[in-house]
Amino acid sequence: MKLCEQILLYVSNELAPQQQEQMAEHVRTCLHCQQQMALLRAVETAAVPPAAPASVVEALLAKTTRKKSFFARWKTVLVTACTVLVVAVMGLAELHNKEAAQQDEAMYAYVSENLDEEYTSFAEDLEEFEAYF
Ligand SMILES: [Zn+2]
Numbered sequence: 001m002k003l004c005e006q007i008l009l010y011v012s013n014e015l016a017p018q019q020q021e022q023m024a025e026h027v028r029t030c031l032h033c034q035q036q037m038a039l040l041r042a043v044e045t046a047a048v049p050p051a052a053p054a055s056v057v058e059a060l061l062a063k064t065t066r067k068k069s070f071f072a073r074w075k076t077v078l079v080t081a082c083t084v085l086v087v088a089v090m091g092l093a094e095l096h097n098k099e100a101a102q103q104d105e106a107m108y109a110y111v112s113e114n115l116d117e118e119y120t121s122f123a124e125d126l127e128e129f130e131a132y133f
Contacts, residue, residue: 007036011044 003026009015010023027033045060 004030004033004036007033008040011037011040 003023006015006019006023007027010020010027013020015023023033027037045063
């Protein structure tokens with residue numbers, strides 16, 4: 001069990017070279033130490049500080065290469081989807097502008113029609129007014 005207690009020092013490479021070798025030998029046959037090591041490595045990977053040494057970053061990148069290729073594979077699809085979306089939004093905006101323009105036209109037509117009516121009625125009023133005097 002004494003060897004098992006050194007697992008943390010062994011993982012962080014803090015034992016004397018001879019002890020490191022001894023632990024390596026021990027870990028090969030000790031299930032408890034293997035589990036401890038797996039756990040320690042998992043924690044270490046999850047808690048890598050932002051300013052990790054380049055070697056650690058490289059190791060992590062190597063581990064996540066599969067993830068990177070996954071994104072690389074989907075990048076084209078994503079870019080295409082984004083392009084389609086932008087085109088669709090632009091198309092909708094243009095359609096909306098057309099609709100707005102049509103609405104404007106309808107409003108102008110309505111206003112000018114009513115202005116004509118008002119003008120006509122004003123002219124009639126004027127005629128009536130002139131006839132009165
Ligand atoms: Zn052990």
